[in-house]
Amino acid sequence: MARKDGPTDRIVPQTGHTAWLTSFTAGVMVFLAVFALALSLAAGRLAERWQEALSNTATIRIAAPPDQMEFQTQAVLNVLATTPGVAEARALTDDEQQKLLAPWFGADLPVEDLPLPRLIEVTSAGQGFDAEGLRQRLSAEAPGAVLDDHGRWRQPLVVAAGRLRLLGQVSILLIGGAMAAMITLAAHAALSANAQVIRVLRLVGARDAYIARAFVRRFTLRALLGAGLGAIFGMLAVALLPGAETEGGFLTGLGFQGIEWAYPLALPIAAAVVAYVATRLAAFNRLRGLP
Amino acid sequence: MRLNPPQGLGKDATAQAAFRAVFHVRNTRPVIALEQVSYAYGPEPLLTDVNLTLAAGSFYFLTGPSGTGKSTFLKLCYGELKPTTGRVTIFDRNVKDMKRDELAIARRRMGVVHQDCQFLDHLPLATNVALPLTVAGRGNELDDLSALLAWVGLGGLADALPPTLSGGERQRAALARAVITSPDVLLADEPTGNLDWDMSQRLLALLVELNRMGKTILVATHDMNLIRAAKQQVNARVLRIRDKRLQAAGADL
Numbered sequence: 001m002a003r004k005d006g007p008t009d010r011i012v013p014q015t016g017h018t019a020w021l022t023s024f025t026a027g028v029m030v031f032l033a034v035f036a037l038a039l040s041l042a043a044g045r046l047a048e049r050w051q052e053a054l055s056n057t058a059t060i061r062i063a064a065p066p067d068q069m070e071f072q073t074q075a076v077l078n079v080l081a082t083t084p085g086v087a088e089a090r091a092l093t094d095d096e097q098q099k100l101l102a103p104w105f106g107a108d109l110p111v112e113d114l115p116l117p118r119l120i121e122v123t124s125a126g127q128g129f130d131a132e133g134l135r136q137r138l139s140a141e142a143p144g145a146v147l148d149d150h151g152r153w154r155q156p157l158v159v160a161a162g163r164l165r166l167l168g169q170v171s172i173l174l175i176g177g178a179m180a181a182m183i184t185l186a187a188h189a190a191l192s193a194n195a196q197v198i199r200v201l202r203l204v205g206a207r208d209a210y211i212a213r214a215f216v217r218r219f220t221l222r223a224l225l226g227a228g229l230g231a232i233f234g235m236l237a238v239a240l241l242p243g244a245e246t247e248g249g250f251l252t253g254l255g256f257q258g259i260e261w262a263y264p265l266a267l268p269i270a271a272a273v274v275a276y277v278a279t280r281l282a283a284f285n286r287l288r289g290l291p
Numbered sequence: 292m293r294l295n296p297p298q299g300l301g302k303d304a305t306a307q308a309a310f311r312a313v314f315h316v317r318n319t320r321p322v323i324a325l326e327q328v329s330y331a332y333g334p335e336p337l338l339t340d341v342n343l344t345l346a347a348g349s350f351y352f353l354t355g356p357s358g359t360g361k362s363t364f365l366k367l368c369y370g371e372l373k374p375t376t377g378r379v380t381i382f383d384r385n386v387k388d389m390k391r392d393e394l395a396i397a398r399r400r401m402g403v404v405h406q407d408c409q410f411l412d413h414l415p416l417a418t419n420v421a422l423p424l425t426v427a428g429r430g431n432e433l434d435d436l437s438a439l440l441a442w443v444g445l446g447g448l449a450d451a452l453p454p455t456l457s458g459g460e461r462q463r464a465a466l467a468r469a470v471i472t473s474p475d476v477l478l479a480d481e482p483t484g485n486l487d488w489d490m491s492q493r494l495l496a497l498l499v500e501l502n503r504m505g506k507t508i509l510v511a512t513h514d515m516n517l518i519r520a521a522k523q524q525v526n527a528r529v530l531r532i533r534d535k536r537l538q539a540a541g542a543d544l
């Protein structure tokens with residue numbers, strides 16, 4: 001495309017304002033696409049984290065008098081061992097329980113002396129287990145055991161986050177489509193405005209590819225320039241958003257993390273490709289109709 | 292100079308070939324041929340039943356009153372218009388069968404002086420004149436551009452934009468552009484319309500020179516003096532459009 005042969009760049013007269021419009025359009029579109037990308041990435045992170053919590057874990061809490069604790073814990077583990085859909089069940093040690101509580105009560109909490117419930121971590125497998133059935137069996141075998149399948153209430157949220165991610169991705173595609181449409185219109189306008197130039201070039205023996213290249217080159221470069229600026233401003237705007245809360249926060253925040261900051265840099269290149277294809281199609285379409 | 296095998300050789304292919312070899316006659320395949328061509332812009336045909344074989348190395352003039360279709364005829368010859376009926380052949384290829392790129396490549400072998408010149412108005416004259424080489428990827432052959440411009444009397448106007456030139460200057464520039472690729476065929480539509488006699492003579496001298504080099508020339512013109520002057524230098528034939536048909540002009544020319 002960028003083959004250098006003579007005044008390819010100049011054979012089409014410069015038209016100031018349409019040049020600016022193409023860059024502007026590409027810039028705005030990519031600016032918006034950066035947000036759509038951030039949205040879809042953030043939603044993706046959210047969905048993944050919630051999905052993980054949901055698919056893997058449930059907790060069984062056993063609150064029993066100290067003398068029955070050992071017995072009921074064993075009973076619960078026995079029940080779990082014969083429950084379909086349970087991959088692993090494990091009673092947390094005192095040490096682990098202490099670690100869990102440390103953020104709330106400090107590290108030197110005397111766990112042994114407190115009537116703390118025993119926690120059993122259940123990891124589910126495959127489709128998961130039947131929570132209601134398990135609950136009934138537990139109440140029969142170990143009256144102090146309570147199944148806390150806290151993950152369940154997150155199911156709709158996981159779905160919502162997934163949809164949000166999809167929305168972001170579809171938005172990026174739509175923005176790309178809108179940009180292709182606008183650049184096609186701009187290219188057609190430029191081709192119409194330069195009908196006489198095209199006629200002269202044809203008469204002196206220029207091939208369609210040569211003529212098209214002049215337009216394609218120009219529109220691609222304009223789109224790339226605008227899109228580059230759009231991406232920079234979009235990334236700045238994302239960076240200036242209120243900081244994302246750290247792990248565990250309900251909202252992970254709209255933004256990029258780590259390597260994700262490289263992703264929006266691909267948008268100007270995608271915009272240039274869109275401009276290239278759109279202008280090329282428009283040019284060859286138009287040229288085919290000329291003598 | 293065109294040499295035809297003497298009639299006596301008849302259709303004897305070996306004898307013809309020997310003649311060509313001895314006299315270095317190029318294979319005179321028609322450069323452009325029109326067979327039973329008609330052309331209509333609207334419902335009424337403008338040209339009908341046009342037949343012409345433009346042999347390599349021939350020199351033709353085309354005359355006829357204004358509006359009879361001289362420019363239209365030339366456009367048929369370089370493929371800007373496709374015949375309504377009949378067949379136009381350029382370098383042995385039917386125009387209707389030629390792909391767009393083939394037509395473009397064929398046009399690189401044809402120099403055309405358009406009646407309305409047809410420049411890129413935003414580019415300086417020198418760039419315009421060089422355009423046929425540039426689009427053909429032969430921009431490196433531009434050494435004698437200034438010599439060519441000087442020859443048509445435009446040495447000082449290389450950087451001028453076409454719209455700022457006089458009619459005659461534009462015509463001279465158009466001629467320079469038409470010959471810059473050293474084309475096999477030169478089609479010129481009223482190339483002397485705005486030129487004084489001296490300049491016309493100079494232009495004619497160039498056409499004669501090109502014809503002697505074996506180029507095929509077709510010039511549409513009203514200028515009877517030019518035709519007379521040419522006939523004294525080359526074997527030029529004169530065609531006329533009359534009653535929508537192409538005829539050989541009378542001996543008065």
Ligand SMILES: Nc1ncnc2c1ncn2[C@@H]1O[C@H](COP(=O)(O)OP(=O)(O)OP(=O)(O)O)[C@@H](O)[C@H]1O
Pocket residue numbers: 332333337355356357358359360361362363364406
């Ligand atoms: N694009 C067009 N559409 C419709 N009619 C046309 C078109 N071009 C030419 N004509 C008509 O065809 C006729 C012949 O035009 P053409 O330009 O071939 O004439 P010409 O012999 O070159 O005339 P002149 O000597 O004035 O240059 C004219 O009556 C013109 O009005």
Ligand SMILES: [Mg+2]
Pocket residue numbers: 361362363406480
């Ligand atoms: Mg004319």
